[in-house]
Amino acid sequence: MTARTDRFGSFDLGHSGQAFRAAAEQDRAALIGYLTLGYPDVATSLDAFRTLATGCDLIEIGLPYSDPVMDGPTVQRSGTRALARGTRTRDLFGALEAIGETGTPAVVMTYWNLVEQYGVERFAADLAAAGGAGLITPDLTPDEAEDWFAASDKHDLDRIFLVSPSSTDQRIGSTVDACRGWLYATSVMGVTGARAETSSAAPELVARIRAQRDVAVGIGLGVSNGAQAAEIGAFADGVIVGSALVRTLLAAEEAGTPQDLTDLRALVEDLAAGVRGGQ
Amino acid sequence: MSEQMPDARGHFDRFGGKFVPEALYAALNQLEQAYAEARTDPAFHAELNDLLANYVGRPSPITEVKRFAEHAGNARIVLKREDLNHTGSHKVNNVLGQVLLARRMGKTRLIAETGAGQHGVATATVAALFGMECRVYMGKVDTDRQALNVARMQLLGAEVIAIESGSKTLKDAMNEALRDWVASVDHTHYVIGTVSGPHPFPMLVRDFQRIMSIEARSQVQQRYGQLPDYVAACVGGGSNAMGIFADFLSDGNVQLYGFEAGGEGVETGRHAAPIGAGSVGVLHGTRTFVLQDEDGQTKESHSISAGLDYPGVGPEHAWLADTGRAHYESVTDTEAMDALALLTRTEGILPAIESAHGLAGALRLGKRIAETDPDARPLILVSLSGRGDKDVETAISWFGLDGSVNASMGGDR
Numbered sequence: 001m002t003a004r005t006d007r008f009g010s011f012d013l014g015h016s017g018q019a020f021r022a023a024a025e026q027d028r029a030a031l032i033g034y035l036t037l038g039y040p041d042v043a044t045s046l047d048a049f050r051t052l053a054t055g056c057d058l059i060e061i062g063l064p065y066s067d068p069v070m071d072g073p074t075v076q077r078s079g080t081r082a083l084a085r086g087t088r089t090r091d092l093f094g095a096l097e098a099i100g101e102t103g104t105p106a107v108v109m110t111y112w113n114l115v116e117q118y119g120v121e122r123f124a125a126d127l128a129a130a131g132g133a134g135l136i137t138p139d140l141t142p143d144e145a146e147d148w149f150a151a152s153d154k155h156d157l158d159r160i161f162l163v164s165p166s167s168t169d170q171r172i173g174s175t176v177d178a179c180r181g182w183l184y185a186t187s188v189m190g191v192t193g194a195r196a197e198t199s200s201a202a203p204e205l206v207a208r209i210r211a212q213r214d215v216a217v218g219i220g221l222g223v224s225n226g227a228q229a230a231e232i233g234a235f236a237d238g239v240i241v242g243s244a245l246v247r248t249l250l251a252a253e254e255a256g257t258p259q260d261l262t263d264l265r266a267l268v269e270d271l272a273a274g275v276r277g278g279q
Numbered sequence: 280m281s282e283q284m285p286d287a288r289g290h291f292d293r294f295g296g297k298f299v300p301e302a303l304y305a306a307l308n309q310l311e312q313a314y315a316e317a318r319t320d321p322a323f324h325a326e327l328n329d330l331l332a333n334y335v336g337r338p339s340p341i342t343e344v345k346r347f348a349e350h351a352g353n354a355r356i357v358l359k360r361e362d363l364n365h366t367g368s369h370k371v372n373n374v375l376g377q378v379l380l381a382r383r384m385g386k387t388r389l390i391a392e393t394g395a396g397q398h399g400v401a402t403a404t405v406a407a408l409f410g411m412e413c414r415v416y417m418g419k420v421d422t423d424r425q426a427l428n429v430a431r432m433q434l435l436g437a438e439v440i441a442i443e444s445g446s447k448t449l450k451d452a453m454n455e456a457l458r459d460w461v462a463s464v465d466h467t468h469y470v471i472g473t474v475s476g477p478h479p480f481p482m483l484v485r486d487f488q489r490i491m492s493i494e495a496r497s498q499v500q501q502r503y504g505q506l507p508d509y510v511a512a513c514v515g516g517g518s519n520a521m522g523i524f525a526d527f528l529s530d531g532n533v534q535l536y537g538f539e540a541g542g543e544g545v546e547t548g549r550h551a552a553p554i555g556a557g558s559v560g561v562l563h564g565t566r567t568f569v570l571q572d573e574d575g576q577t578k579e580s581h582s583i584s585a586g587l588d589y590p591g592v593g594p595e596h597a598w599l600a601d602t603g604r605a606h607y608e609s610v611t612d613t614e615a616m617d618a619l620a621l622l623t624r625t626e627g628i629l630p631a632i633e634s635a636h637g638l639a640g641a642l643r644l645g646k647r648i649a650e651t652d653p654d655a656r657p658l659i660l661v662s663l664s665g666r667g668d669k670d671v672e673t674a675i676s677w678f679g680l681d682g683s684v685n686a687s688m689g690g691d692r
Contacts (some may be wrong), residue, residue, distance in 0.1 A: 066445065066577040067562065069457040076444060089574045112298055113561040114518050117575030139298050139564075144289070166464060171304060184304060188462075266447035 007237060009214025012182040014158040015133035016107050019057040020216040023275070029233030030057040030137075032277045033268065034109065034242030037061050037095055038087025039078040040249060040258040046098045048249060050223055051261050053102035055272030060136065061099070063092055063110040070138040074243040077250060086251065089118050096130035107160060109136040109182070115148075124151035130220075134158025134181050142178035147193050152180070160184050160218075163209065165201045174210045182216035182238060185209060203235050226274030233275040241271055284595065289478020291499070291504045291598035296359035297477040303457075306464040311479045313380050323379060330375050331490065334408070337364045337372075338494040341660075342504070351642045352649025353656050357507070358663040359495045359523060362630065368665030369491060370401035374470055376487035388412040388467040392456040393635060394449035394515070395586030396428025397665050398472030403437035406574040416455045418448035421585045426654055428669050449515075449589045453563050465509040472637045473516025474593030477564030481593050488522025495660055496526050497615045507660035509644055513636035514607065515551065515587035517596045519664035520637075524605060526533045537596060538640035540582035541609030551580035552609040553592050556601050562590065567597040583612040583673065586633040587663075596648035614639040616677050619667065631665035632673065637664075 004024035014023055023030035026155055035048050052059050064079035064087055071079070090106060099106045109128065115123045124181035127135070131139070134157040140148065152159050158181030163172050165188070176183055187202035202219055209217055217237030223229055230238045248263040285291050297307060317323040331337040339360045348356040361369035381389060389406050390413070393399030399415040406413035415437050419623075422429050422441045432439050445451035453476075460469040471480045474488075492510075499507050510527055512520035514537035527533040542550035553568040560569035560576060570578040570590035580590040594604065599605035610618075615632055618639035623629045630638060641661045648657050665673070675682065 065575075066449065067454050069336065069454050069563075070461065072458075082445065083576060098307070111561075113569075113575040114570070116561060117571065117573070139561075141301050142298075144296050144298055162301045166299070166302055166305040168305060171301070175301065186300075267342055 004237070005208065006064040007214060008216050009178070011213070011215045012180045015218060016058055016105055016158045016160070016181040019105055020182055023057050024237060028277065029236055029275050030218070030238040031229065032058045032060055032238050032240040033245055033271070034062055034240065035245055036064055036075060037092060038085060038136070038166050039079070039080030039246070040253050041085055041181050042087060042091050044259050046095055046262055048264060049095065049099050050102055051265050052245070053099065053104040055268035056104060059099055059104055059106040059241070061092065061095060061106055061108050061243070062091065063108060063114055064109040065114055068111060072243060074246050074250065078129045078241050079244045082090055086127060089114055089144070093126050093130040096127070096132045100131035103131045107136055107158060109131050109138065112137060112140040117228040119150045120147040124155040124157055128155040128157055132157070134160060136160040136184055138162060142175060145178070162186055165205050169208060169212055170253055172209055172271060176209070176213040177213070182218050183209065184240070185219050186221045187219045188221055192208070206235050210239060226270035229274030230277060231269045238244070239275055283416055285478060285482055289482070291594050292601070293482060293559070293568050294594035294597040294601070295478060296566050296621060297564060298561045298566065299477045300461055302461045303464065303477070306460070307477055308617070309384055309477065310380065310483070313384050314479060314483055314577045314635065317380060317383060319499035327376055327379055331372065335371055335375070336363065337490065339363050340499070341498045344626045344628070347622050348619060348645065351645025351659070353653070354641070354659050355644030355656060356641055356645070356647060356659050358628070358659060358661050359491055359500060361491065361519065361662065361664050362634070363630070364396070366401045367668065368397040368401065368631065368663070369488060369522060370398040370472055372405065372522070373472065373487040374398070374401040374405045375398070375466065377470045377483065378409055380410070380547065380615060381470070382409065384468065386466055386468040388463065389470050390414045390416070390456050390459050390467055391470045391472060392416050392419070392449060393472065394588055395426040395584065395631065396421065396432070396669060397508065397586060398435070398629070399439070400428050400431050400435070402470050402472070403432040403435035406676070407435045414431060414459070415439050415461070416442055416452040417658050418446070418452050419443045420447040421452070422681040424673060425585055425669055426672070439497050443622060448580070448585070449641040450580070450591070457563070473518040474521045474595060475563060475565055475567065475591055476515045476543065481565065481595055484518050485521040485525055485595060488518050489521035489525040491519070491662065492526035493523065495523065499658070499660060503658060506530055506533050508657040509534045509536060509659040511538065511637050511641045511644060511659055512662035513587060513664065514539050514554070514592060514596060515584070515589050516591070517593035519662050521595060523598070523660070523662040528604065535599070535604065536644060537605055537607045538636045539592070539607060540584055540587035540610040540636060542581040542583070544611055544658050545569055545609050549581035550592065550609065551582040551588050553590060554596065554607040555609050556558065557590070565594045567678065568592055568600070569596040583677070584632040584636065586631070587636060608640060610639045617643060619674070620678070622632060628663070629667040631667045632670045634662065634664045637661050
């Protein structure tokens with residue numbers, strides 16, 4: 001039988017890819033949980049990230065941005081509110097340190113302008129010093145990433161680029177070559193957002209990726225419960241969940257109890273069981 | 280000079296590029312290729328030129344405005360009359376070019392962002408002409424202040440979506456159009472209306488708007504036996520300015536002036552002047568001057584003109600500003616509305632508020648030249664990018680008109 005770990009071949013798993021390896025050694029997919037930094041406020045979001053750490057193998061910290069063109073309404077709303085409540089780029093580094101204490105690794109998802117304005121080199125240095133594993137860059141492809149290549153190499157950070165169903169085989173290959181850690185595959189054409197059904201495009205895309213390169217593949221966009229996580233986890237190396245988690249926090253605020261993480265905790269448990277085959 | 284710009288990767292030196300989700304790469308590459316093929320295809324140009332002549336009504340005339348120019352020192356002012364185009368602005372030049380490309384690529388659906396509604400109207404118009412499905416994204420603030428254009432687009436068969444996120448203006452409409460496109464690239468073409476966004480849009484839109492300066496250059500030369508000394512235009516995203524500048528870029532003696540929206544005054548922070556008061560950043564797929572805070576969050580822009588109310592600017596303008604080939608200044612809401620009133624009263628031409636920024640700039644240039652060189656009789660070419668019918672509501676509230684008549688006559692008593 002082929003072990004899941006064989007899929008990685010000689011691909012450089014960097015730091016965050018080790019979470020994929022550890023999960024693969026248990027013959028399952030890794031669970032990656034996303035939340036927006038600063039929502040509902042910076043302090044509560046740190047508690048929310050700690051809650052993610054109870055069931056996720058890797059945490060994705062979303063840095064809120066004013067013009068998030070890859071995000072659907074749920075993530076947008078959380079980001080708009082986080083910014084309105086004063087969340088700053090510098091809050092990221094304290095959050096990374098807080099998450100670091102849980103022992104669960106973390107990567108940052110950010111639109112590129114925030115990194116440029118902080119300073120690419122300075123951002124990389126502070127990210128590495130705070131214990132961050134690397135960056136997911138939804139609007140930066142390897143084509144425009146010279147500065148990021150230099151800074152991520154210098155500070156030994158993971159570079160997680162995205163591929164989509166519209167990517168050519170040639171671009172899938174060159175994107176994997178530029179990645180370190182893992183590859184983020186968007187399973188449907190569209191922005192982030194929980195969907196009732198996951199897409200048939202996902203297994204096709206993963207098959208195309210594997211035909212090009214050995215790599216750890218995380219699938220994102222659309223997963224909202226444990227059953228879907230199990231379904232995606234059957235063929236992907238990592239299952240990324242974002243909007244569904246953010247939605248529990250929006251619902252808590254809606255109910256007048258923004259600090260209530262009960263539903264978040266329950267969803268994390270459901271998802272964690274899902275990637276473990278529903279045990 | 281501009282002929283070599285942008286480079287193959289869409290860079291204007293340190294500006295421009297393609298900062299977009301990977302999901303859009305295939306569509307941008309397809310567009311680039313379709314344009315490269317169309318450029319050398321005589322049939323493409325023949326069809327475009329036929330539409331420009333017989334549908335749009337090109338060439339648009341140039342009009343000298345002597346009574347208006349009495350307020351501009353010793354300058355002579357000549358307007359390039361894009362307001363006389365079908366649909367009422369320069370926007371249609373670019374839309375026709377892009378829609379012909381969309382058809383070549385087999386796309387059946389068009390989406391567009393719009394601020395003042397001029398680009399939305401132009402896109403809805405061409406969609407009707409070609410029998411294509413059309414959806415236009417427009418900020419809620421703009422659907423309110425440009426209700427007439429919303430109705431025009433709907434009459435043309437387009438679906439108009441009001442965007443309630445962010446600042447509810449052009450920038451947010453562009454975010455939503457990009458989100459739509461990420462999910463629909465297979466059958467949809469995103470008709471970007473300005474010289475911004477990811478490569479190849481800044482190049483493509485400039486090339487399709489270049490007709491403005493190709494015509495104006497020979498019209499001015501023919502009528503005055505010289506080139507204009509100055510060329511002036513308003514700059515939001517910058518498509519009409521790029522169009523009127525493009526063919527003059529290599530004429531070193533022709534000075535190019537772009538006028539950004541100064542809103543309530545650049546010093547108040549409530550403006551839309553990223554070249555004058557912004558900094559270099561990445562917005563909507565391109566690196567350019569952006570209004571942003573210290574962290575890189577986009578700041579809200581402010582302008583009475585919906586079409587200029589945008590916190591970024593096309594990357595080629597950023598580059599022209601950087602190299603000094605073109606000069607950029609800002610014009611306040613008040614200066615623009617004064618110029619709008621003046622042109623209307625002295626010449627019987629009601630300009631769009633956008634274009635009124637270029638007119639106000641020309642008045643300033645003329646007076647400034649008269650102060651430093653009283654003997655000079657500079658010839659200033661101004662892009663009159665659109666007509667002002669859509670702005671009558673705004674003018675009513677700005678000038679305190681209430682729609683009541685001056686007097687009533689006739690009747691039984």
